[in-house]
Every structure is written in C-alpha cells, then in structure tokens.
Amino acid sequence: MARKPAIFPAPGHDHGRCTSDAIAHAEALCEARHERLTPIRRSVLEALLASHQPLGAYDLIDRLADDGGRPAPITVYRALDFLREQGFVHRIESRNAFIACVHNHASGDPVVFLICEKCGAVGEAAAAAVAETIRSASRAAGFTPKTPVIEISGICAHCKAA
Template sequence: MGVKTMLRAIFPAPDHDHKRCTSTAIAHAEARCAARAQRLTPIRRHVLETLLASHNPLGAYEIIERMADKKGRPAPITVYRALDFLRDNGLVHRIESRNAFVACVHNHSGDALIVFLICERCGAVGESPGDAVAQALKASSRAAGFSPKSPLIEIVGICSHCRQR
C-alpha cells in the first residue's frame, strides 16, 4: 500500500469517489442496525446522509439547515435524537472541541481508541490509527491509578491537503 493510498484512507482526498464512499457507509449502517435490531428510520438515515455528504463536522443547527426543504425543517430535538441514536450505534462521532458531529467511515472494533485529526484550516476530520497512542495512554493512566474509558481523542492541526497549498 503506497503512501498516497494511506493518506486517502485517513483524510478523504478532495477528489475521492464520494458517491461510492457514501453508499458504502449507508450500507454499513443498514447492516449494523439490522444486526442490532435497531431501526434506521428515514429521519435517522437522512441525518446520516447529511453528515456523509459533508465529510466535515457539522453543528446540529447546520445539519438542520441542510435538511431543510420546501416542507420546512426538522426541529432541533428531532436532529439531536437522531444523532443520539447514530452515536449509540457507532455511526457518528461527536467532536467535543467543536460541538459538532461527523459520520464515521470506518468499522471500529468495539473499544479501539480513535484519534481524530482536526484541520484548523479546512475543518476536515481524519481518523488516525491509534494503537501506539492507546498503549502509551494506558501506561500513563495506570501510573495514575486511573481506568480510562472513552477511546476518543482530538488533535487540532493542519492537514496534508491544506499544507500543500
């Protein structure tokens, strides 16, 4: 696997096959919900699609904006409830440092640590493999008698695409 391919896997390149990556993610969401006997209702699917269409984190009210059509817009609580559902099922992550949400494009195995790399220039969010970081964190935590739980950390910086400009 070349470097370029690897980068693509982490930060979605601007020119990637977006239609395909979206449909893959939706299919994955359907499969996961079916396996868990959860219902991916039209609203929930619509919220997920909205996030997938952006590839960048969106605030709740930004999602509402983008979901609006002639028939009006969903109420905030409606979107929040859909987001709760999607998060519970590992299909969406919340970016704490931005009060925003992003669709998950990977199959996370249970409790693996996730490292979000957030570009402060373009706002893109990449997910980095965090095994080594997880090890270091675990060791560091244990030294403090601490039992970590949340496998999710956020790092702000500049992404490869923005730096090359």
C-alpha cells in the same frame, strides 16, 4: 472486503462510494443488532456523510430543511444520540459538532481526530498504540473510559501542499 478509507481523502475522491459504503455498513449493523435506521436517522447520517466537515446540530437542521419545513431540534438530537450509540457518528468536542465515522471500528475504541485548521476537514486516525496505552493506564487506575477521544489540530497534507 471493504477498503480502508484514507485519513484525509483526496479532494477529488469518489465521495459517492464513500457515502454508499458507510450507509451500507450502517444498514447491515442495524439489521444485525435489531435496530432501526429510521428515515430521520438515515437523513442525519447522509447529511453528515455529504462532506468530511463536522456539522453542528443546527447546521444539520438547515441541511435537512425542505419545502415541508425544518425538523425539530429534539428530533435531530435524538437521531444523533442513536447514531453515536451505534458508532456511526462521533462528536468533535472542540467544535461542538458531529462527523460521520467511516472507519468501522468498535464503538468503544479510542479515536484520534486530526482537525485541519485551514480547510476544516477532520481525519480519523488509526491509533492502536495509543489505544493500548489508554487501556493500560485506565486499567491501572481502575477506570473505565466511556468515550476516549483525542483531538489534534494542525494542517492536513492537502492544505500543506496547496
């Protein structure tokens, strides 16, 4: 059984394991869903997993650039669309950026992002009570939420302690 990731991993956490667990999870789900984690999709996911910071599409393009050139923006956006559809990546609307999901929840589950104003880290908080409230309010209104996301800005515990 995979361990549950911390909302804000400690600065010295084993990031390699964090990344390898997320890639293994993505590979397993793609195989089960008969989807392909193509090389570009994998590269985009790996770039997002390289830190717990949200990245814009052009930041990703810069990180993916190599001696052979830079990937076309449409290629990166298509990879991001696929990764979002599969639930491997979330969009942080307030930052116009993307972050890898390492919490392995259902893709339609409401997500609460805690965004540190100091270091820029984004934590993904479990929010079962919030999720149920959103589901109940939506049902009562005859509304079907597409991507229920809540973003909260503040200061993370690591920055507060520093």
